[in-house]
Amino acid sequence: MRGHHDWGLGRRGDDRAIEGYTDRVSVLPGETFRLFVSTTGRTFRAEAFRMGWYGGAQARRVWKSGDLPGRRQPVPDASGETRTVSAAAWRPSARISTGGWPEGSYLIRLTADSGDQRYVPVTVRSRSAAGKVVLVNAVTTWQAYNTWGGRSLYQGPDGKGDYDGRSLAVSCDRPYDHNGARLFLVYEQPAIALAESLGLPLAYTTNMDLDADPGLLARARAVISLGHDEYWTPAMRHRVTAARDRGTNVAFLGANACFRRIRMESTAHGDRRLVVCYKTDWKRDPWYGRDDAGVTTDWREPPRADPENSLTGTLYESNGTSAVYTVAEPGHWLFAGTGATRSTRIPNLVGTEYDRVTGDAHTPRPIEIIAHSPLKCRGVRSYQDSAYYTAESGAGVFNTGTMRWVESLKGDGAHGIPPSSARFTRRVTANLLRAFAQGPAGRRHSARDNLVRYDPFPSNAISLHHDLW
Known part of the structure; x- marks a missing residue:
């Protein structure tokens, strides 16, 4: 099928020029999600590109909006003991149906009337993995490194030297930093393009879906962890291990995979949209002493060490x-x-x-x-x-x-x-x-x-x- 070479960003502009997020990390084909956008422009447009091979174009546009009204929405302060940044109070800008969208990894390209652009990733996940090679988007790791609003699981507002000011839980209810899809484009998109060029039976999902659905890997031929897949819940690890023990092949196309043990919690927009990881502050984790197997730290570390x-x-x-x-x-x-x-x-x-x-x-x-x-x-x-x-x-x-x-x-x-x-x-x-x-x-x-x-x-x-x- 013919692709579109013009899927990149022409001009990123200032950090606040245009940015956005979705209220669903993934959807099944035909489901809808809400798009939340902040822009300094009076209007903006959105286009959905399915990432793949497409004869070398590596993307195909499956949907585009007309002009949508723009509004500037606030960057919230970090809140609570976990110093979490959330833009859940933003007003929605559009409700988008994925009717007719094939399963796959997508980038929504936002373009302000000024020409400034930014990405928003979303996955249209597969209904079944049976007989397929499953490509897993590492959304938990994307969020761990996301510094939007001044904090990530690594740093506070003063940058890399501000480890003590870092978040202990990060929310999906906010845009991604940089171009909006930095880790996806560096560590995942090239492998997806190659896999699709081979004509193999593929399935698409996110690791958050893997946490949610115990049957997701049923009868899968293989599960592929892409280039940077560091943050895993116990359920993610258990389900991939169980799949391996049923004969499903597993590949890790990076390093540092399954290094952090995390927990998923709810936000204002739904289940499994908060990535919790206390790391070296694991004794402050509310689960410590109550459910040590769920305490969020490195997998190889106390209180329940289980090296990756x-x-x-x-x-x-x-x-x-x-x-x-x-x-x-x-x-x-x-x-x-x-x-x-x-x-x-x-x-x-x-x-x-x-x-x-x-x-x-x-x-x-x-x-x-x-x-x-x-x-x-x-x-x-x-x-x-x-x-x-x-x-x-x-x-x-x-x-x-x-x-x-x-x-x-x-x-x-x-x-x-x-x-x-x-x-x-x-x-x-x-x-x-x-x-x-x-x-x-x-x-x-x-x-x-x-x-x-x-x-x-x-x-x-x-x-x-x-x-x-």
């Missing part, structure tokens, strides 16, 4: 590095057709956050380390690993172990990654998605354990200061 590598295969180690990606097992099926050899090195593909295999008691076996990249982070020498393991159910699980994997698919030279390396990462990702779409990958590609060969060390080589970055 039992699912992901790798353990997040640190951030702030840039290193050469080093192929360790060029004969692995994931590298088929890439021309990879033991001398294959890709500059800067490792970063800025990375994972490695530790070999501790939580590490699934059998597991194959297929890339093993020496690096230095914060003055300490360590390694990044890409790893593949197989479960007793026959499911295959792959983790790239680097946050730059999805970014590299674009081939635009970001972070100094050679544009030519996109041929390598695209082929590996295509091999992965095609194999995972066929059912339990371990039945055809059982992992050949090579853990001893790479002599992993069980404890972290680097003291984590993730909250300050």
Whole structure:
């Protein structure tokens, strides 16, 4: 189907020139959502673009509005002990029906009469995942890093140095910062475009829907965590793990996945629109001492430690590095057709956050380390690993172990990654998605354990200061 190349932002303008949010993170096809917009313009227009491949255009416009009245709406102060910023008091600007919209990941492009533009993301989720590869939008992580209104789960109004002023709970009832869809465009959209170019049976959802619906992954062939998927509720983790144990393949196309344990609570606009994470202040979490399994902190930390590598295969180690990606097992099926050899090195593909295999008691076996990249982070020498393991159910699980994997698919030279390396990462990702779409990958590609060969060390080589970055 023909796409539209003109889906980007021509001019972002000032932060308050135009911005908006929806009262639904996702909807089923045909359902409606409300759009809340603030703009300095007298009027604005909205257009809905479904993101995909479309012969390289990577988007198709499925709907557009006429001129809508603009109004400037206030930026609220943070409120409560959690210092939460919410624009739930804004007046709605439009009610939009998704009748005729195909399932998929969408960007609503807002354009003020001044020409200033901003995005608003929304997902039209699939009714069924049966027989499909499920692409999961990491909305909880988008919100964790969203500084709109001056606060995120990382910083207060004074910026990165204001860790003590950060929010302890962040609301979906507010716009996103920057262009309105920064994390989606960097860590998810390139993988979605590639997956659609392969013609595979795909399903679309968000991790908030995964938290809400215990049957969402029923009979799915694979579930794909995209490039930055850090914030998981216990229900999200339980449901992906259970799917793996039924034979559903799982892939993590980034690093630092399933690192934070969170809780979803209600807001004025509905259920599961508040992302709660006390992190290092977990003793202040109202659930502490009442339901320690639900206390919001890092998954590997007290009061109920459960390190993420039992699912992901790798353990997040640190951030702030840039290193050469080093192929360790060029004969692995994931590298088929890439021309990879033991001398294959890709500059800067490792970063800025990375994972490695530790070999501790939580590490699934059998597991194959297929890339093993020496690096230095914060003055300490360590390694990044890409790893593949197989479960007793026959499911295959792959983790790239680097946050730059999805970014590299674009081939635009970001972070100094050679544009030519996109041929390598695209082929590996295509091999992965095609194999995972066929059912339990371990039945055809059982992992050949090579853990001893790479002599992993069980404890972290680097003291984590993730909250300050």
